[in-house]
Amino acid sequence: MTYDFAFDIGLAGLLLAIALWTIAARAIFPAIVLFMIYGLLVAIVWVRLSAVDVALTETAIGGGVTSMLLLGAAARLQRTNVATEQIGFPARIATGVLCVFVSAALSFAIYLRPDVVQTLAPMAKENLSESGLGNPVAGVLFVYRALDTLLEKVVLLLALVGVWSLAKDQAWGSVPGFRVYAQPSGILVFLAQILPPVGIMVGIYMFWAGANYPGGAFQGGTVLAAMWLLVMMARLQDVPPTSALWVRLFLVVGPVAFLAIGLSGFIFAGSFLEYPEGYAKPLIIIVEATLTLSIGVTLALLVAGPPERMPQQ
């Protein structure tokens, strides 16, 4: 218990220090690298809160893909020599006071425990067996709140449409830039050759294990995306043109399968997104498998950015 307590204190101290440093760092590159470390520390906090599914998502997204996106942007920005206008000292103090108030108010809200703790855990657990799943979080994502999950995937696709829309007219359908990283060195190429077979297996395992243990389509898909990005960064394979048919098919196959199974619920089970009795588990596996592919391709293309150049000859 005391060891646990000491660990928690150390973890929280480190987390807050890194967060403060991320905010205070002068240059953008160190700030992003610190943010990457921050994401990993937050993931450990999630483990301490017994939320391993969230921890995996936070590691993959918070620590991984978001930092990569920000690094890519930092490299693409053309800096002018105009001095940026800093906010004045009095305003800084006033903001500081405001932020302390916000933190204090939130802390107070956390301190005031409700007399009766509201929880949906018993209900979630009770009906879980009908779906054939063993992981209650997957149960919420794919059975009780399947509509949220479906719409979340649509949000991802909409974000990609939004990013692509930022391309110049003549570049529509061409290849995303994604040439901002350093020339591939021997180490990068070596890693890009040796990691993907392992990474692809880990990604598929995370999706497969997600039915009964922490993991799932999103976490697995992110690992697949990371592997693909690594291969493209090492320039072992070029980024595909955004107009390629297979790219478009991979992007929509997950949401379309989900929607089709959801709609078939009208006929076979009586309502939208309801699974027919006895078929819940295989249907969820189909949805998750196709979503893993779609998520992998969508995330990688979100990081690659808007299309801007012609394919290489």
Add this chain to the structure above:
Amino acid sequence: MISATFFGYCGAILVGLGLFGLVTNPEILRKILAFNIIGSGVFLLFGVIARRGAAAGLDADPVPQALVITGIVVAFSATAIAVDLLVRLNKETGQTAMSSDDPSTPANKGSPGGA
């Protein structure tokens, strides 16, 4: 259970820190970064609620956990759009930072709005 509340305070402080960065740093990319820190602080507050809802043999209420997972994905989507909007803005005007609200002191070169 003590540690759950403890990390709740952590989340509350992170929200404050992120808010400070969002307001005081004029660089847009830094603002996006700070916004993500606010987001993770808010998610941690949710995590505390989930942990407090431990019941029926589960260590934490799965519903807030699923909400947070969805939230992380949506936050990432928004970040991706924000980042690419910034890159495009930078291409058009050379701007990387927000200028002051006061129209009499243009902070950056380039003509705002005249792409």
